[in-house]
Amino acid sequence: MKTENQKAWFFVLPVLLLVAFNALIPMMTVVNYSVQETFGDNLFFWEGLGWFEQILRSDRFHAALGRQFMFTALILIIEVPLGIAIALSMPRKGFWVPVCLVLMALPMLIPWNVVGAMWNIFALPDIGLLGYFLNHVLGINYDMTQDPVAAWVTIITMDVWHWTSLVVLLAYAGLVSIPDAYYQAAKIDGASNWSVFRFIQLPKMKNVLTIAILLRFMDSFNIYTEPFVLTGGGPGNSTTLLSIDLVKIALGQFDLGPAAAMSLIYFAITLLVSWLFYTLMTKDDLN
Amino acid sequence: MQKRSLVPILYIFFLMLPIYWLVAMSFKTTNEILSGFSLFPQTFTLEAYKTIFTDPTWYWGYINSILYVSINTVISITVALPAAYAFSRYRFLGDKQLFFWLLTNRMAPAAVFALPFFQLYSAVGIFDTHLAVALAHCLFNIPLAVWILEGFMGGVPKELDETAFVDGYSFPRFFVSIFIPTIKAGVGVAAFFCFMFSWVELLLAKTLTAVAAKPIAATMTKTASSAGYELGLLAAAGTLTIVPGAIVIYFVRNYIAKGFAMGRV
Numbered sequence: 001m002k003t004e005n006q007k008a009w010f011f012v013l014p015v016l017l018l019v020a021f022n023a024l025i026p027m028m029t030v031v032n033y034s035v036q037e038t039f040g041d042n043l044f045f046w047e048g049l050g051w052f053e054q055i056l057r058s059d060r061f062h063a064a065l066g067r068q069f070m071f072t073a074l075i076l077i078i079e080v081p082l083g084i085a086i087a088l089s090m091p092r093k094g095f096w097v098p099v100c101l102v103l104m105a106l107p108m109l110i111p112w113n114v115v116g117a118m119w120n121i122f123a124l125p126d127i128g129l130l131g132y133f134l135n136h137v138l139g140i141n142y143d144m145t146q147d148p149v150a151a152w153v154t155i156i157t158m159d160v161w162h163w164t165s166l167v168v169l170l171a172y173a174g175l176v177s178i179p180d181a182y183y184q185a186a187k188i189d190g191a192s193n194w195s196v197f198r199f200i201q202l203p204k205m206k207n208v209l210t211i212a213i214l215l216r217f218m219d220s221f222n223i224y225t226e227p228f229v230l231t232g233g234g235p236g237n238s239t240t241l242l243s244i245d246l247v248k249i250a251l252g253q254f255d256l257g258p259a260a261a262m263s264l265i266y267f268a269i270t271l272l273v274s275w276l277f278y279t280l281m282t283k284d285d286l287n
Numbered sequence: 288m289q290k291r292s293l294v295p296i297l298y299i300f301f302l303m304l305p306i307y308w309l310v311a312m313s314f315k316t317t318n319e320i321l322s323g324f325s326l327f328p329q330t331f332t333l334e335a336y337k338t339i340f341t342d343p344t345w346y347w348g349y350i351n352s353i354l355y356v357s358i359n360t361v362i363s364i365t366v367a368l369p370a371a372y373a374f375s376r377y378r379f380l381g382d383k384q385l386f387f388w389l390l391t392n393r394m395a396p397a398a399v400f401a402l403p404f405f406q407l408y409s410a411v412g413i414f415d416t417h418l419a420v421a422l423a424h425c426l427f428n429i430p431l432a433v434w435i436l437e438g439f440m441g442g443v444p445k446e447l448d449e450t451a452f453v454d455g456y457s458f459p460r461f462f463v464s465i466f467i468p469t470i471k472a473g474v475g476v477a478a479f480f481c482f483m484f485s486w487v488e489l490l491l492a493k494t495l496t497a498v499a500a501k502p503i504a505a506t507m508t509k510t511a512s513s514a515g516y517e518l519g520l521l522a523a524a525g526t527l528t529i530v531p532g533a534i535v536i537y538f539v540r541n542y543i544a545k546g547f548a549m550g551r552v
Contacts, residue, residue: 002378011373012385014366015429022426023392026403089294098540102533103299105543106306109532111487111504114525121312121518122305129308132324161302168298169547222396225489229508243398250402263396270394278387 033260051261060245061262065269068221068242075159075220080213082160083167087175088201090168101172104165116229119158123230144231148238155227155239162226163216170212174205214277221270242266306529312522320518335523345524348503351417352486353531355500358421360481363428364474368467371436376445389430397490400426405494415497423495424485431484432477435546439473476546479539486532503528 034051036044055061091097110118125131125143134142144150178200186196224243227233233240233248240248246266250259312320313335314328339345373379374386404423405414413419447469451461467474489504496502507524539546 002376004379005377006379008373008377008379008382011369015370015389015433016385018362018366018422018425019389019392019429022404022423023395025407026400029403029406030400086294086298089291091292091295098543100295100299101543102536102540104302105536106529106533107302109483109486109529109536110525111489111528113489113504113508114528117507117521118305118309118525121522122308127320127324129304129326136324161305164298165302166547169543173545173547218394222394222398224396224398243396246396247398247401250398256402263398267395270396271391274391274394275387278390 030260030263033256034264035257037257047257051257052265055258055262055265061265063237064240064242064245067238067240071155071159071223071241072217072220074156075163076213076216078156078160079164079167079216080209083164083212084171084205084209086164086168087171088197090172092176101169104168107162108165112225113229115158115162116226119154119161119226119230123154144235146235148235151231151235151239155230158226158230159220159223163219166215167209167212170208171205174208175201178204210277210280214274217277218270218274221273309522310526313519313526315519317517317519332519335519336527338520339523339527345503345506348501348506349527351496351500352492352502352504355417355420355424355492355502356482356485358417359424359428359485360478362421363425363432363481364478367429367432367436367477368474369462371433371440372462372466374433374437375440376448386433389433392430393427395426397488401490401494404491408495414495415499417500419495420492420500420502421485423491424488427488428481428484431480435477435480436470436473439470439476443469472542472545475539476542479535479546482535483532 035047035049037047090100107115120128122128122130123144125135131142134140141147142150144154182200183196186200191199222243223241224247227239227241228244228247231239233244243266246259246262249255249262311326311328314331314333315325316330316332316334319325319329374382408414408419408423413422443466447465448461451465452458456465489502489508492502493505493508496505503524507521507528536543
C-alpha cells in the first residue's frame, strides 16, 4: 500500500530533532547520574552499577513498586468495565450526545494539581461534601489523613472520577462506528443482548479499548501530582506511589545516584509493559 | 430506554459533585467555610474572584499558562503535520522503530525528567521563559499529535494525493490548500489534545519557571502552603482553571469521541 520513499525522513526531521532534544539529553543526564556518586559541590565519583543493585534489593523500592502495581491494577479493573458499561448505555444520536460527551470530558481538562486540591476540599471530614456525608449522614468514621484504607479509597475514587471518561469516550467511538445493519441482522437472527455485545460490539471496540488500556496503564503508572496533592503519600507511606517516592529521593534527600538508577528501572518497567500492549495493537492494525 | 439513560445521568452527577463543591466553596467567605458545613453559600461573596482579577501575581499566572500552552500547540501541530503525513503515506528506513520511540516519550514519568530538564534549560539560557515550558511540553505533545494526525490521515484515500499531483499541484501547495483542509477535523482534535495536556501538566511547568513565566497552577500551590487556609481563594482559582478547557472543548464537541480514539475508528 505505502510507497517506499527515503526522503520521507525530511518530513519527520523537525519532530525528531525537537523530541530528541527533550528526550535524549535529559535521559543521558539521568544515565550519567545513575553510575556516579556525589557528595555535593559538583564532585562526582564512578559508582558503576552499584545503585542499580542497591535499588533492586531495597525493601523501600519493592514496597513502592508493589503499591504502584496495586494502584494501576485497581484502576484498570474498575475503569475499563465501568467505562464500557457507561458507553453502552449512552444515546447514539441526538441533542444529548454532545452534551454528555462535553460534561464527561470536563474532569480531564482540569489541571492535575487542581484535581488533587479539589478532592482534598471535597473529602475534608467536617466541611467537605464527601467527608461530611460519610461522617455525619452515613455515620462512617472517615478521615483520609489518619486511615490508610480511607486514603486508598479516596485516591482510587479520585482517579475513577478523573479518567473513566477516557475509556467511555474511546469505547463510545468504537460503538458509533458499528453500522445499523449489524444490529438489524442480529435482531433477525434473534441474538440475545449478550451475544450482540460479545460478537458485534466487543470486536468493534477491541482496537480502541487497547488504546484505552495502554493510555490508562501509562498514565496511572506515572501518576504523581494528583495523589501527591491529595494525600502527600500518607498517612505514613501508605499511598507513596513510585513517582512520589522517586521525587522524595531525588529532590527531598538529593540522592541523585539512587534516584537516577530508580528512574531508569522505573522507565524500563513502563516501557516493557507498554511494548507488550503496542505489539498487540499493531498486530491488529496489520490484519 | 428510560432505565438505560439512568447510567449516564448518574455518572455525570458523580462527575459534577466535586466540581460543584469547588465552585460553591469559591463563593463562600473564609469564615463560613471554616465554621462548618453548608451545602449552598450562605453569604454569597465574589471577594475571592476580585482578589484574583486585581492581583497581578494571580492573573499573570493565567496569562503565563495560556501563553506557553498556545506556543506549544502551534509548535506541536506545525512539526507534527508533515511527520504524520510521512508515517501515513510512506515506508522508510526505521519508520516503525521511530514511531514507537516517539510513543515511548509519552511513557516517561515526568518526575524522572524534572531535574535534568531544569539543568538543560538553564544551560541553554531560556529558563523561566514561556518558550522553555512550551518546548518541554513538546516531549509528550508532539508524539501525541503525530499519533492522532496519522490516524486521521490514514482515513483519507491516497487517490486524493495522486489526483492532485496529476493535476500539476506542487507538494507544498497540495499539502496546504487541499490536504490540510481535508483533515481539518483531525487538526482541530490534535490541537485540542495538545492544549489539554499542556494545560493540565504542572510538574515540568513548575520546574522550568521561577517568576516571569510562572503557571497559574504553581501560584496556587504556593498560596495553598503560605497563606494557610484561604480555601475560598484556592477554590476560586481552581474554578477559573476549568474555564479555558470548557471553552476549548466546546469547539471540538462533535469530534471528541473520534478524537479520543486517535482517529482510529
